[in-house]
Structures are given as structure tokens and as C-alpha cells.
Amino acid sequence: MPTISKKGLSMPESPIRKLVPYAEEAYKKGKTVYHLNIGQPDIKTPQIALDAVKIHSLDILAYTRSEGSEAFREKLANYYKNNNIHVKQEDIIVTTGGSEALLFAFGSITDIGDEVIIPEPFYANYNGFSVASGVKVVPVISKIEDNFALPPIEEFEKLITPKTKAILICNPGNPTGYLYSPEEIKKLASIVKKHDLFLIADEVYREFAYDGIKHYSVLQEPSLEDHAIVIDSVSKRYSMCGARIGCLVTKNKQVIQTALKFAQARLSPPTLGQIASEAALETPQSYFDDVIEEYVERRNILVKELSKIEGVKVANPKGAFYCIAELPIKNSDNFARWLLESFDVNGETVMVAPAAGFYSSPGVGLNQIRIAYVLNSESLIKSVHILKEALKVYKD
Numbered sequence: 001m002p003t004i005s006k007k008g009l010s011m012p013e014s015p016i017r018k019l020v021p022y023a024e025e026a027y028k029k030g031k032t033v034y035h036l037n038i039g040q041p042d043i044k045t046p047q048i049a050l051d052a053v054k055i056h057s058l059d060i061l062a063y064t065r066s067e068g069s070e071a072f073r074e075k076l077a078n079y080y081k082n083n084n085i086h087v088k089q090e091d092i093i094v095t096t097g098g099s100e101a102l103l104f105a106f107g108s109i110t111d112i113g114d115e116v117i118i119p120e121p122f123y124a125n126y127n128g129f130s131v132a133s134g135v136k137v138v139p140v141i142s143k144i145e146d147n148f149a150l151p152p153i154e155e156f157e158k159l160i161t162p163k164t165k166a167i168l169i170c171n172p173g174n175p176t177g178y179l180y181s182p183e184e185i186k187k188l189a190s191i192v193k194k195h196d197l198f199l200i201a202d203e204v205y206r207e208f209a210y211d212g213i214k215h216y217s218v219l220q221e222p223s224l225e226d227h228a229i230v231i232d233s234v235s236k237r238y239s240m241c242g243a244r245i246g247c248l249v250t251k252n253k254q255v256i257q258t259a260l261k262f263a264q265a266r267l268s269p270p271t272l273g274q275i276a277s278e279a280a281l282e283t284p285q286s287y288f289d290d291v292i293e294e295y296v297e298r299r300n301i302l303v304k305e306l307s308k309i310e311g312v313k314v315a316n317p318k319g320a321f322y323c324i325a326e327l328p329i330k331n332s333d334n335f336a337r338w339l340l341e342s343f344d345v346n347g348e349t350v351m352v353a354p355a356a357g358f359y360s361s362p363g364v365g366l367n368q369i370r371i372a373y374v375l376n377s378e379s380l381i382k383s384v385h386i387l388k389e390a391l392k393v394y395k396d
Contacts, residue, residue: 007131007132010131011128011131011132012127012131012357014124014125014128014357015124015353015355015357016037016038016124016353016357019336019337019351022340022341023035025340025341026340026349030347031344031347031348031349032347032349033340033349033350033351034351034375034379034382034383034386035350035374035375036350036352036353036371036373036375036383037336037351037352037353038353039174039236040374041236041241041321041374042374042375042376043239044239045238045240045280046238046287048282048283049243049276049279049280050276051279052276052278052279053272053276056275058271061271061272063267063271064268064269064271066260066264066267067093067263068094068247068268068274069094069274071278072274072277072278073090073092074089075278076092076247076281077089077091077092078281079281085217086219087251091251091256092248093247093249093259093260093263094245094246094247094274095246095247095248096244096245096246096266096270096273097235098202098204098231098232098233099125099129099246101231101232101233101246101247101248102202103132104248104259104263105198105200105248105255105259106129106130106133107258107259108255108262109255110134110135111134112135113135113163114136114164115135115136115138115161115163115164115165116130116136116137116164116165117138117140117159117164117167117168118137118169119141119142119148119151120139120140120141120142120358120359120360120364121148121176121324121355121365122168122170122174122358122360123170123174123175123358124357135165137360138159138164139361140155140156141359141361142176144313144326147315147316148173148177148178148315149178150180150188153187153190156191157191157195164195165197165198166192166198166199166200166229167192167198167199168200168201168202169188169200169201169202170201170205171185171201171202171203171205171319172205172208172317172318172319172320173205173319173320173322174202174205175322175324175355175358176317176322176323177299177315177317177319177320177321177322177323178315178317179210179213179318179319181216182216185216185218186221188218189221189223189224189227192224192227193223193224197227198227199218199224199229200229200231201217203217203218203230203231203232204233204235205236205237205319205320206232207237207292208236208291208295208319208321209292209318209319210292210296210299211296213318219249219251226251226252227252228250228251228252229248229249229250229255231248232247232248232249233245233246234277236320238277238280238283240277240280243272243273244269244270244273245269245270245274295373298321298373298375298377298380299316299317299321299323299373301377302314302380302384303316305381305384305385306384308388309384309388309391310328311327311391312326312328312391313326314326321372321373321374322372322373323370323373324370325369325371326368327367327368327369328367328391329391329394329396330367331396332352332355332356332366332369333354333356333366334396335369335390335394335396336351336352336354336369338390338394339386343386343390343393343394344386345385345386345389348386349386349390350386352370352371353370353372354368354370355368355370356368358370
């Protein structure tokens with residue numbers, strides 16, 4: 001019988017999606033499931049983006065340029081300029097979501113067996129992307145006690161070897177919601193310059209920065225032109241996850257030229273997605289003001305309510321729309337499955353993401369969950385109440 005590849009067998013399951021069959025069974029039993037497990041915003045997509053797809057005048061849904069349409073990239077460059085990030089359209093390659101942008105980055109700067117240092121917990125698919133690219137993830141652990149701040153820069157330096165090619169961060173962070181300060185970015189800039197590494201920053205949550213704190217991009221840091229690579233996406237910014245449009249942005253010409261070859265190999269990003277995304281760039285600031293106000297209210301409610309539960313420890317996110325909570329249990333995988341299979345409050349239960357899948361260090365994060373506060377305030381309050389009642393009766 002033909003065998004499956006070692007790479008395929010090594011690909012990790014998504015901690016976010018692997019519980020879907022249990023949720024479907026819960027639905028079949030007539031239960032209501034509050035989804036705290038996935039970062040699918042319930043915020044309405046800007047109407048201007050939806051209308052652009054409805055009224056397009058295309059007769060043929062043709063390929064676009066491999067690097068994305070010139071008009072879209074010009075408008076993207078102007079968007080970045082308005083965020084004090086000065087790049088040109090030739091510094092941008094449009095991709096099929098931020099996921100493809102990261103795969104292009106890995107493909108362009110790493111060889112099989114090379115290493116990338118990542119503060120953990122991190123977006124779970126970084127594990128999958130690294131396996132697919134033959135890259136070894138070298139984790140440096142950030143702690144809930146420190147609100148998941150950047151670990152001491154000395155901890156990074158200890159991990160650098162001749163195989164190290166890059167440091168990868170998510171800013172603001174998924175799954176932690178941590179927002180790196182300019183001082184932390186400068187520390188990372190110093191170490192990548194010292195050791196001649198790349199600094200990859202996944203900045204798809206750039207707009208979601210709270211409490212008066214401003215997002216600071218690696219592309220704003222002087223003298224990082226040859227080192228900085230930004231991964232971006234319209235998915236969260238405009239609540240357009242299904243558009244599947246992202247981009248890779250860097251001033252390093254060799255990286256752009258190399259990534260373009262990967263882009264040519266997959267032909268082009270989605271045409272209709274680019275049409276919607278180009279239109280979305282005209283979204284007024286008032287849209288983001290309202291969205292941020294809504295997420296701050298949700299965050300405050302979630303953190304407040306979780307903090308009331310005995311034995312629960314919760315980090316206070318400063319960006320994105322996620323938080324990590326540590327529960328008085330041994331294994332959150334078992335707990336999350338039990339919630340869907342065996343527990344409800346008046347026919348209602350919750351679906352959470354076990355946090356161990358957001359680490360690459362074995363045995364870390366087993367008693368943690370990631371919560372995405374993408375539900376309205378009333379649903380969040382109900383969800384935390386269900387968690388509280390569940391913890392009263394759950395036995396590991």
C-alpha cells in the first residue's frame with residue numbers, strides 16, 4: 001500500500017478546527033453553541049467592499065498579475081503611508097490570504113532544516129507552515145504572569161545558531177492579544193541586525209490596538225530595510241476572512257524577487273477578492289472607531305467576568321480580539337471536548353480553543369484556552385457563566 005509522507009504525518013491538526021465534529025454533534029442534539037474558538041468577527045463587512053463585487057463589469061473572470069493588480073498595490077502603498085509606513089507598490093506582493101504570504105516568506109528565506117525563533121504561544125498555523133516548509137520552530141516562551149510580553153532579549157540570543165534565519169512575531173498577537181511596544185520592536189531590531197537575521201512581523205491585527213496605545217510596525221523602524229518582512233491581510237481588518245487576500249511587504253528587493261517566483265508558480269491571487277479588498281481601502285475611519293469601541297467593551301466584559309471565577313487566571317489583551325485564560329484543570333483538550341459532548345446550561349454550551357496547540361514546546365499550555373471575543377457582550381456574559389458552571393462540576 002502506498003505510504004503517506006513523513007511531512008504529511010507531521011502536519012499538526014488545527015486546535016481551532018479539530019473540535020468541529022463535536023460541535024456538529026452538539027447541534028444535532030439541539031444545543032446552542034457559543035463559538036469562542038475561532039477568530040471570525042461578527043462585525044459586518046464594509047458595504048463598499050460587498051457592493052464592489054456586486055456591481056463589477058467583468059465579462060471574464062481572468063487571471064490577474066502574479067504580484068496582484070497594480071491599482072490595488074498602489075492603493076495599498078497609500079494605505080501604509082497613512083499608517084506612517086512608507087513603502088512603494090513594488091514592495092508589495094498580493095497573496096491568497098496572510099497564510100500564503102508567510103509561506104512565501106519561509107520559501108524565500110529558509111532552506112530545509114533552517115530555524116525560526118518564535119515567541120510562544122503563537123498562531124497555531126505557524127507550526128503547520130513550518131512543517132510544510134521543512135523549517136524548525138525554535139520557541140521562546142512568554143508567560144501569562146507577564147501578560148505575554150516579549151521575553152528578555154537574552155533569551156532570544158541564547159537560541160541563535162548558524163541555522164537561524166529569522167525571528168517571527170505576531171503584533172498584536174494571536175492568541176495572546178499582546179501589543180509589542182516600540183521599545184520591544186527596537187530590541188528585536190538590534191538583535192536581527194547584530195546576527196544578520198530577518199524579522200518577520202505578522203501585522204494583520206494592526207488596527208486593533210486599545211487603551212490609547214499605537215501600533216508600531218517593524219517597517220517603521222529605521223535601518224531594517226534589508227531585515228523586515230511584514231505579513232498582512234484584509235481578513236480581520238475589514239471582517240473579510242472569505243476574501244482570501246493578504247500581502248507580503250518588504251523593502252528587501254531580493255526577497256520580493258524571490259517571493260514573486262512563488263507567486264508566479266501559483267499563478268495569481270483571487271480576482272474578486274482583490275476587487276473587494278481594493279474597495280475596502282476606502283472604508284472611513286469611523287468604521288474602525290466603532291469596531292474598536294465595540295471590541296474594547298467586549299474585552300473589558302470578558303476579562304472582568306473571567307476574573308471572578310475562582311482559580312482562573314486571565315491575561316489582559318491590548319490588541320487583536322483574543323485572550324488566553326488559564327483554568328484550574330489539567331487538560332484543556334479534554335475539557336473542550338467534554339463541554340461539547342456532555343455539558344450544557346439550559347441547552348447552551350461553549351466551544352473554546354485548547355491553548356496547547358498554540359505552543360510548540362511539549363506539555364506547555366495544557367491548562368490554558370484561547371478565547372476569541374468575537375461575540376456580542378450578552379453572548380460573552382452567557383459564555384463565561386457556562387464556563388463557570390462547567391468548572392464547578394468538571395473532573396479531570
